[in-house]
Amino acid sequence: MEAEMEFRVPDMSCGGCASAITKAIAKLDPAAKVQIDVAAKTVKVESSLNQGDIASAIAQARFHPIVIAP
Numbered sequence: 001m002e003a004e005m006e007f008r009v010p011d012m013s014c015g016g017c018a019s020a021i022t023k024a025i026a027k028l029d030p031a032a033k034v035q036i037d038v039a040a041k042t043v044k045v046e047s048s049l050n051q052g053d054i055a056s057a058i059a060q061a062r063f064h065p066i067v068i069a070p
Contacts (some may be wrong), residue, residue, distance in 0.1 A: 005051045007043045007058060007065040014038060017063065024061035025054060028048070 012018065018036040021043055025032050032047040032054075043065065045054050051067060058065040 002046050002048055003064055004044070004046050005048070005054060005070050007045070007055065008068045009041050009043055009058060009063050009065050011038075011063055012038060012041050012043070020061045021063060026058040027056045028053060 007008050009017075009021065014022065015038065022034050024047060025034050025047070029047045031062065032045055032049070035044040036042070043058065044053050047054055055065045055067065
């Protein structure tokens with residue numbers, strides 16, 4: 001079952017950051033759908049993984065995710 005979740009990533013500032021986050025999530029779940037708004041500093045993910053796994057992937061890319069929608 002796919003779950004939708006949203007994170008605020010205050011230290012994401014450019015397209016390179018967005019790319020690093022997307023790659024980190026795709027490494028854990030290649031089927032995940034990722035939408036990133038760099039200006040709003042938000043990452044929306046639809047994935048079969050849980051919120052903690054996605055947050056960990058973002059953290060492994062050296063960013064600090066804050067859950068804003070489960």
